[in-house]
């Protein structure tokens with residue numbers, strides 16, 4: 001069975017390959033059909049769902065997976081959030097990842113349309129944080145990386161998928 005993950009970002013592809021290691025896993029760049037920088041929990045979740053559907057169709061696979069990063073602005077607090085969706089047959093399975101606080105000084109620029117990936121490069125003076133440890137890796141001193149957040153989300157997706165499949169078989 002083939003699984004398509006709707007991204008070529010190595011943190012996302014790597015997480016899916018690690019967790020769904022008994023399947024053939026391929027990354028495909030597909031649209032999220034939301035903003036490049038989702039600014040709410042809801043929009044981030046929708047991006048994950050759209051990527052999963054688009055990946056499944058584009059790759060003609062049984063299972064499509066979408067992983068999406070975003071932020072949540074709550075008054076003067078800014079949080080990093082991540083969502084995952086797994087689509088198979090007519091079912092959508094969802095899971096979100098752990099959240100951490102990001103610097104509040106990012107809020108204005110995010111509202112003005114700058115992506116978090118750009119802000120992280122400016123903040124750290126390092127290139128392509130989004131494909132490496134991620135914002136979470138930077139702000140947790142490397143204890144939890146972006147790949148690990150996505151691995152955790154993938155475990156939550158896979159476990160729910162297995163549970164549903166087992167239930168279907170017993171019916």
Ligand SMILES: O=P(O)(O)OP(=O)(O)OP(=O)(O)OC[C@H]1O[C@@H](n2cnc3c(O)ncnc32)[C@H](O)[C@@H]1O
Pocket residue numbers: 006007008009012036037038067068069070115116117118120129130131133134135136137146
């Ligand atoms: O190629 P895709 O799959 O789009 O990978 P991406 O890194 O752009 O990831 P998302 O679109 O899911 O994330 C939305 C935006 O938030 C940024 N972002 C999200 N999480 C991040 C993190 O941990 N570190 C740096 N940037 C992050 C990301 O780079 C985008 O600008």
Ligand SMILES: [Mg+2]
Pocket residue numbers: 036
């Ligand atoms: Mg993106």
